[in-house]
Amino acid sequence: MKRWxxxxxxxxxxxxxxxxxxxxxxxxxxxxxxxxxxxxxxRMIQMKAVLSNSQEQNAQLQKTHRELxxxxxxxxxxxxxxxxxxxxxxxxxxxxGTQAVEGPGIQISIDDRNKKVxxxxxxDDISRMINTLKLAGAEAxxxxxxxxxxxTAIVLSGSSTILVNQVPINxxxxxxxxxxxxxxxxxxLDYFSKLEAVTLxxxxxxxxxxxxxxxxxxxxxxxxxxxxxxWDALIE
Amino acid sequence: xxxxxxxxxxxxxxxxxxGFLFIILIKAQGVAGSQVSLQETAVPSxxxxxxxxxxxxxxxxxxxxxxxxxxxxxxxxxxxxxxxQEARMNAGxxxxxxxxxxxxxxxxxxxxxxxxxxxxxxxxxxxxxEILNALWNGGAExxxxxxxRVTTFTEVFCGGAFIQINGTRxxxxxxxxxxxxxxxxxxxxxFYGWDRLGEFQELYGITRKLEVINDVxxxxxxxxxxxxAEPLKEGS
Numbered sequence: 001m002k003r004w005x006x007x008x009x010x011x012x013x014x015x016x017x018x019x020x021x022x023x024x025x026x027x028x029x030x031x032x033x034x035x036x037x038x039x040x041x042x043r044m045i046q047m048k049a050v051l052s053n054s055q056e057q058n059a060q061l062q063k064t065h066r067e068l069x070x071x072x073x074x075x076x077x078x079x080x081x082x083x084x085x086x087x088x089x090x091x092x093x094x095x096x097g098t099q100a101v102e103g104p105g106i107q108i109s110i111d112d113r114n115k116k117v118x119x120x121x122x123x124d125d126i127s128r129m130i131n132t133l134k135l136a137g138a139e140a141x142x143x144x145x146x147x148x149x150x151x152t153a154i155v156l157s158g159s160s161t162i163l164v165n166q167v168p169i170n171x172x173x174x175x176x177x178x179x180x181x182x183x184x185x186x187x188x189l190d191y192f193s194k195l196e197a198v199t200l201x202x203x204x205x206x207x208x209x210x211x212x213x214x215x216x217x218x219x220x221x222x223x224x225x226x227x228x229x230x231w232d233a234l235i236e
Numbered sequence: 237x238x239x240x241x242x243x244x245x246x247x248x249x250x251x252x253x254x255g256f257l258f259i260i261l262i263k264a265q266g267v268a269g270s271q272v273s274l275q276e277t278a279v280p281s282x283x284x285x286x287x288x289x290x291x292x293x294x295x296x297x298x299x300x301x302x303x304x305x306x307x308x309x310x311x312x313x314x315x316x317x318x319x320x321q322e323a324r325m326n327a328g329x330x331x332x333x334x335x336x337x338x339x340x341x342x343x344x345x346x347x348x349x350x351x352x353x354x355x356x357x358x359x360x361x362x363x364x365x366e367i368l369n370a371l372w373n374g375g376a377e378x379x380x381x382x383x384x385r386v387t388t389f390t391e392v393f394c395g396g397a398f399i400q401i402n403g404t405r406x407x408x409x410x411x412x413x414x415x416x417x418x419x420x421x422x423x424x425x426x427f428y429g430w431d432r433l434g435e436f437q438e439l440y441g442i443t444r445k446l447e448v449i450n451d452v453x454x455x456x457x458x459x460x461x462x463x464x465a466e467p468l469k470e471g472s
Contacts, residue, residue: 008243019250026257047282054285061292068299076316085316090467095459099390101470117426127365131434135400139465143299150328150388153373155428167287168280182465215468222289223326228377228415231331231453 003077092142097219101140105182105214106189108207109175116204121177123154123162129179129196130154136191137182140216144169145178147219165221180214259362276315328387328457332378334415337422339367341433342409342443356440359408361394366429367412368392374424376416378454382406385457402458409443 015233093099108129111122130148133141141148146164157163161170170176181188191210197207239298305315342362349353368386371379381384384402391400398405414421425446433444 003347013266015250018262019253022257023253026260030260047279051282051285054282054289058285058289058292061289061296065292065299068296070298071303075303079306082313082316085313085320087336089288089316089323091462092320092327092329094462094465094467095329095388096323096326098323098326101465102468103466105464118307123369124362124366127369128362131365131391131393134389135393138389139460139462148388150379150386151376151392153369155373164405166300167284170280184464208300216465220287222294224293225325225332225377227334227336227417228332228454229334230325 010023024130027065042095069104096223097140098223100184100218102213102215103139103182104185105138105140105212106185106192106215107210107212108179108181108192109210110179110200111175111179111206113176114204118203120160121205125200126154126162126164126177129192132191132195133179133183133188135140136181136183136188138183139189140182140214142180142216143177144171145217147217149221151218151221159213165219167220180216182216184216185211196204277328311471326377327459328385329459331454331456332415333451333453334377335418336376336413336415337418337447337451338447338452339412339414339425340409340443340445340447340450341367341412344441346441356436357442359410359442361392361399363429363433364392364399364410364412367425370424370428371412371414371416371421371429373428374416374421376414376421378415380413383455385455387457389460390457400457413449413452413454415452415454422446422448 036108090099094101126143130141143154143164145151146167146169148164152165152224153163155163158166163169163170189211193209197209200207269367302315321330328462341359343359346357348354348357364381368379368381381392381401384390387402390402393400395405398407399410400406430444430446435443436442437444
């Protein structure tokens with residue numbers, strides 16, 4: 001030990017103290033982190049359980065729905081319901097959005113996570129795009145699998161969550177925004193690329209439009225009329 | 237600077253330890269970060285599935301009731317007529333009356349002078365779209381602009397001096413009628429951009445008026461033909 005230099009003793013001691021302090025701090029942090037991790041993992045497991053539970057329920061309900069629909073069709077045939085009226089009903093339900101539809105149309109994919117993008121897509125942009133699709137005569141429109149109906153409101157919740165039909169549509173993976181529209185492909189393509197795609201691309205967003213056979217889900221919300229009464233009924 | 241063997245060993249040990257600590261710290265941080273985002277993605281899909289479940293179960297209930305009525309031998313056509321009536325109401329093909337609000341928007345009487353932008357004195361399509369969005373968000377049951385019922389296919393498109401709504405040319409003043417809870421409707425409006433229009437009223441003299449009315453009447457919309465969209469077969 002005699003070979004130790006005197007003038008080194010103080011710094012080495014200080015370094016040793018600092019190191020000891022650091023190590024104990026690290027151990028403490030590690031404990032906290034592992035506790036937090038555990039809580040987080042637990043939450044994840046719970047969340048997954050709830051989600052899978054609800055998905056299971058969903059599958060079950062869908063199965064029942066199919067069976068019931070088949071029975072209903074059968075029952076309608078047996079009692080001899082007017083098929084023309086049934087077609088009319090379907091048409092009305094398509095109009096109201098409560099009937100899922102399929103047909104030729106376009107699929108628009110928009111990616112705003114690019115580095116060149118100054119402003120990510122806003123709710124105004126989405127309503128404007130939907131408006132343009134309506135102008136182009138779209139027969140059914142959806143954004144991120146939410147059917148657009150008359151009463152569809154597109155609003156911002158918090159700083160970045162977009163609600164359509166009161167449901168958050170933000171995606172964490174894949175393409176952030178997917179609009180689909182059924183209608184005349186040429187007209188839809190023409191209107192959208194000229195009126196919308198040009199400005200979006202100028203702002204640095206990635207836009208791609210594809211012609212496709214589109215399936216659009218039904219409106220999952222509920223129509224309720226509490227204040228409104230049919231007008232004709234009052235006159236009669 | 238000369239260090240003897242022991243000192244060098246000490247220094248080496250200290251560096252290794254420090255590096256080790258750092259790595260642990262970084263790892264702990266990274267794990268905590270990724271967990272949060274995983275949780276965030278699960279929430280929207282959970283909400284969506286839950287909402288779907290709710291709709292499916294109400295739909296199933298409806299079908300079951302209908303089946304029951306068939307089983308009891310009720311008149312099939314009466315039942316179908318009832319459904320058609322409901323779908324017509326949802327689709328916005330029935331004239332309605334009820335409590336609600338009336339909004340009047342008009343261009344300013346002032347004329348732009350000098351370098352002023354004439355656009356600031358006009359009512360623009362996006363004001364109307366914003367108001368519609370806010371009203372639907374506030375739970376409006378039916379809306380009409382200048383006597384044009386707002387349905388799923390209603391576009392509000394600026395065509396220069398006029399605004400195209402439902403394929404018709406509408407000129408200012410724009411009178412928007414909405415049936416719904418007048419308190420909720422006014423609250424939703426104030427949340428989304430209504431105050432900004434108030435500023436424009438003070439600064440540029442545009443008209444922005446809100447009245448609460450006990451009997452707003454909303455005309456019926458028109459049913460449109462479908463050339464491309466077809467109802468999706470159940471179970472596919």
